[in-house]
Amino acid sequence: MDNLELLSEYTSFLNEKKAEGKKIIAFMSHDNIPEELFDAAGFVPLRMIFAGNDELMDASHDFLPPSTCAFAQSCIGLFSLKPNHYQFLELIDYFVISNHCVSDICASEIISKYFNIPRLNFYISYTINETSLRYFKLELRDLIEKLEEIRGSQINNEELFKSIKKYNDFKKKIIELNNLEIKGSLKLKIIQKSILFGPEILPELEDFIIQHQLNPDQFNNKTKDIILTGCSIFINDYLIDLIEEAGGNIVFFDTWIGSNYFSQIFNDEELSLSKDPIDLLAHRFKNNIYGDHSVPNFLVNKTSQIEHLYINYKNKNGKKLGVINHIIKFCDHISIMSPHLKSRLQSNGIQVLNLERDYARANRGQLSTRIEAFLEMM
Structure with missing residues (x-):
């Protein structure tokens, strides 16, 4: 599958989710955003994991200088230009503002403000100690409250545990994929697609692993x-x-x-x-x-x-x-x-x-x- 086919398939996937009444929550991809909370609320997480090009970087310079992270520039450029194969960005309901790095928070705030996407805040400490863990829990609870307001009902612990287990099993399956002795470009494409689509791609992922094991x-x-x-x-x-x-x-x-x-x-x-x-x-x-x-x-x-x-x-x-x-x-x-x-x-x-x-x-x-x-x- 080439990337144009992947993006077309992903557009159809998100359109189906929107037709089911689900909200789409986008965020700059990094490793501390708790996507399980969005899933437990019945929403669809959308990780921004798309590379850039000259046009996308240039389009961001109305908002940030060229001395900004090229990935952050490209994310802004995607919303500014809305290239043909990225029309699914129009389906986004909320954008998470987080602080993995300076470019992350600047780009996320610009995307939310200038492209009229309501924001959800989730800030993370740069240290790991007892104080930062307490702060992280406060941020989790605050995000849950915001998600509950959006969906109009409480997210109970059973729903949260179910989503945590679902994503845990999904990541274990990606570990199996990672252990396959296959060409790096093929492995990367499957990992990219898996992270983009999330656990719903699990049957396809399992079939791929079995076929390459056999x-x-x-x-x-x-x-x-x-x-x-x-x-x-x-x-x-x-x-x-x-x-x-x-x-x-x-x-x-x-x-x-x-x-x-x-x-x-x-x-x-x-x-x-x-x-x-x-x-x-x-x-x-x-x-x-x-x-x-x-x-x-x-x-x-x-x-x-x-x-x-x-x-x-x-x-x-x-x-x-x-x-x-x-x-x-x-x-x-x-x-x-x-x-x-x-x-x-x-x-x-x-x-x-x-x-x-x-x-x-x-x-x-x-x-x-x-x-x-x-x-x-x-």
């Missing part, structure tokens, strides 16, 4: 295997093509569109013993130590995670892994940490490419050259 893909085992960390590769981004054309294969996506999403699961004991869904969601926030939102200790946690992945992969497959640290231009969180991440990993013998770029078409040649040189060095 009939494993045969692809070139001479590829240079890669961990992608940093910023996500979003829908309609050509970066994955450049990596594979150069002889690389991404075996692990250490990003929002990847492990930062599906790794946040509960075990059966946690689900069965919990009496309060708010406590359960706060527990997940506390354990999310690898997301770039949380400070301090992000750098230590992230490098330790990558080193663990590297060692396990090398022991299992007898091959080294390279690391591409994908930095979307003007992404403060990833760019600030990038020299330190590279230095720490390379001091332990792990080769790293800090690859900073925006979505401009003119960058393709330069990006290809840098990726090819890195893979040859491996």
Whole structure:
């Protein structure tokens, strides 16, 4: 399935949900938005996981300077231009304003204000301690109250637990997908589609996994295997093509569109013993130590995670892994940490490419050259 077909299918999906009377809640995709609350309210979460291009970035400059994160620029550009295959953005009922980063909150506020989409606030502490956990619970309860006002009735704990379990089972299935030995671009497409459609795609996801377990893909085992960390590769981004054309294969996506999403699961004991869904969601926030939102200790946690992945992969497959640290231009969180991440990993013998770029078409040649040189060095 190419991306135009995916977007067409998603438009039909959202139109069906609107016809059923469901509200659509959009937000800039990151790993601390509790989509289970929207599901429990009977609404449809819409993650903004779409890459940009020159036109989308240029269209945002009426609202923010070009020195803003290219992903945030592109999100604004989508609402400004409403390209043909993104007409489903007209179906959005509410936009969540959150503070994963400065660009996130600025872009979200602009989208809400200038494109007349009512806002829902959900702010998150940058630290993880007892005080921030109490604050997170307050934000959860406040968001639930707002959702209850919209739907006109209370959201009970049974509904919340049901949605938490549904998304938990869904993420476990994506972990099964992630463990398949398939080409990185194919894995990414299925992960992207799964996160976009949510648990309703579970039967299709299960069929895909079974088919590839019964009939494993045969692809070139001479590829240079890669961990992608940093910023996500979003829908309609050509970066994955450049990596594979150069002889690389991404075996692990250490990003929002990847492990930062599906790794946040509960075990059966946690689900069965919990009496309060708010406590359960706060527990997940506390354990999310690898997301770039949380400070301090992000750098230590992230490098330790990558080193663990590297060692396990090398022991299992007898091959080294390279690391591409994908930095979307003007992404403060990833760019600030990038020299330190590279230095720490390379001091332990792990080769790293800090690859900073925006979505401009003119960058393709330069990006290809840098990726090819890195893979040859491996």
